[in-house]
Amino acid sequence: MPEQGLDAQLRLQQGTFQLDARLQLPGDGISVLLGRSGSGKSILLRAIAGLERAEGFLRVGGQLWQEGAHFRPSHLRPLGYVSQSGELLPHLDVRANLEFGYRRVPRARRRLGLDEVVALFGLETLLGQHAAQLPNGQRQRVAIARALLTSPDLLLLDAPLAGLDRHSRAEILPLLEQLRERLQIPLLYVTDQQDEVTRLADHLVLLDKGQTLASGPPERLLSDPRLPLGHPDETAVVLIGQVESHDPHYQLSRIRVPGGTLRVALSRLPPGAETRVRIFARDVSLSLEPPHNSSILNTLETRIIDLFQEHDSARVMVRLDLGSACILARITRLSADRLELAPERRVYAQIKSVALME
Numbered sequence: 001m002p003e004q005g006l007d008a009q010l011r012l013q014q015g016t017f018q019l020d021a022r023l024q025l026p027g028d029g030i031s032v033l034l035g036r037s038g039s040g041k042s043i044l045l046r047a048i049a050g051l052e053r054a055e056g057f058l059r060v061g062g063q064l065w066q067e068g069a070h071f072r073p074s075h076l077r078p079l080g081y082v083s084q085s086g087e088l089l090p091h092l093d094v095r096a097n098l099e100f101g102y103r104r105v106p107r108a109r110r111r112l113g114l115d116e117v118v119a120l121f122g123l124e125t126l127l128g129q130h131a132a133q134l135p136n137g138q139r140q141r142v143a144i145a146r147a148l149l150t151s152p153d154l155l156l157l158d159a160p161l162a163g164l165d166r167h168s169r170a171e172i173l174p175l176l177e178q179l180r181e182r183l184q185i186p187l188l189y190v191t192d193q194q195d196e197v198t199r200l201a202d203h204l205v206l207l208d209k210g211q212t213l214a215s216g217p218p219e220r221l222l223s224d225p226r227l228p229l230g231h232p233d234e235t236a237v238v239l240i241g242q243v244e245s246h247d248p249h250y251q252l253s254r255i256r257v258p259g260g261t262l263r264v265a266l267s268r269l270p271p272g273a274e275t276r277v278r279i280f281a282r283d284v285s286l287s288l289e290p291p292h293n294s295s296i297l298n299t300l301e302t303r304i305i306d307l308f309q310e311h312d313s314a315r316v317m318v319r320l321d322l323g324s325a326c327i328l329a330r331i332t333r334l335s336a337d338r339l340e341l342a343p344e345r346r347v348y349a350q351i352k353s354v355a356l357m358e
């Protein structure tokens with residue numbers, strides 16, 4: 001684990017709920033904390049922020065924030081914290097809200113300038129508005145911008161898009177993606193939404209009943225059917241690829257991914273750029289021969305790694321090897337038996353739909 005990351009073991013009893021989490025996060029990029037409602041995501045964030053007194057240790061960017069009797073109180077932890085309701089100072093306007101944290105940071109410690117953040121978050125026209133009058137989506141944009149302006153060593157975002165409409169979510173997600181490239185601090189992002197995971201996560205931590213079940217690259221965790229990642233019908237993997245070329249005539253782009261090339265809806269990124277695609281397991285079917293005369297554009301030749309029988313279900317989940325990544329196919333048990341599917345067998349994965357996560 002790099003010196004600049006977050007390293008923690010935090011234990012806490014809250015009524016009958018027990019948190020016992022081990023976290024090792026990289027020093028940059030977005031770490032997504034995923035877990036069902038009630039799994040302890042908010043309590044863990046509050047413990048990291050020093051708002052709950054947990055036992056164990058916490059080190060951020062090489063600094064010890066707590067261990068044993070040593071406990072740095074919340075107000076001395078240099079972190080930005082944005083909750084679902086993005087608390088702003090309601091009697092102040094947006095500019096004053098942004099300046100509130102910014103002015104308290106010594107000039108030499110400021111990582112981002114006020115004008116830079118205002119431009120990045122498109123807040124120019126909101127500066128004179130009262131915080132209390134902002135619609136939810138704009139309030140969250142201001143709340144995230146305000147947290148950034150305190151030049152924190154750690155940014156904690158607790159489900160910042162929960163409760164927002166589609167339009168506001170679609171506006172804020174690209175802003176969060178931009179932060180990935182600009183911030184050299186750990187960003188821990190809580191969600192229970194798969195689409196936010198596939199779009200944002202550079203590192204994924206899965207929390208279940210107060211315990212960290214798994215931690216690692218999202219490509220690996222999302223393609224592991226043994227992990228409780230939600231309803232199997234919604235199971236999807238994310239592949240990190242590179243834009244190869246565009247075909248304006250058919251409004252399609254070719255994306256190079258592990259194991260082959262996929263045609264997707266026209267990407268707005270230039271050739272050579274890194275991008276992500278999401279493939280639902282339910283959209284992948286398998287065939288023993290290369291398909292002919294099919295309307296399905298995307299077929300990858302692959303090898304079965306293993307098959308997982310879903311409990312009390314007509315379906316199986318098949319994990320397929322793409323070299324440095326995997327995809328999943330959710331097919332009927334009947335088809336798996338008819339095709340005599342088994343580990344090591346070579347198959348053609350026909351992918352009905354590939355979503356570009358841009």
Ligand SMILES: Nc1ncnc2c1ncn2[C@@H]1O[C@H](COP(=O)(O)OP(=O)(O)OP(=O)(O)O)[C@@H](O)[C@H]1O
Nearest residue numbers: 014015016017035036037038039040041042043044
């Ligand atoms: N102050 C408290 N006293 C007792 N139990 C609590 C307290 N706060 C939270 N809990 C319990 O701790 C568990 C974890 O709560 P937490 O809010 O961290 O979950 P979560 O994963 O963030 O859920 P959600 O996604 O719904 O926000 C829940 O079972 C909750 O009822």
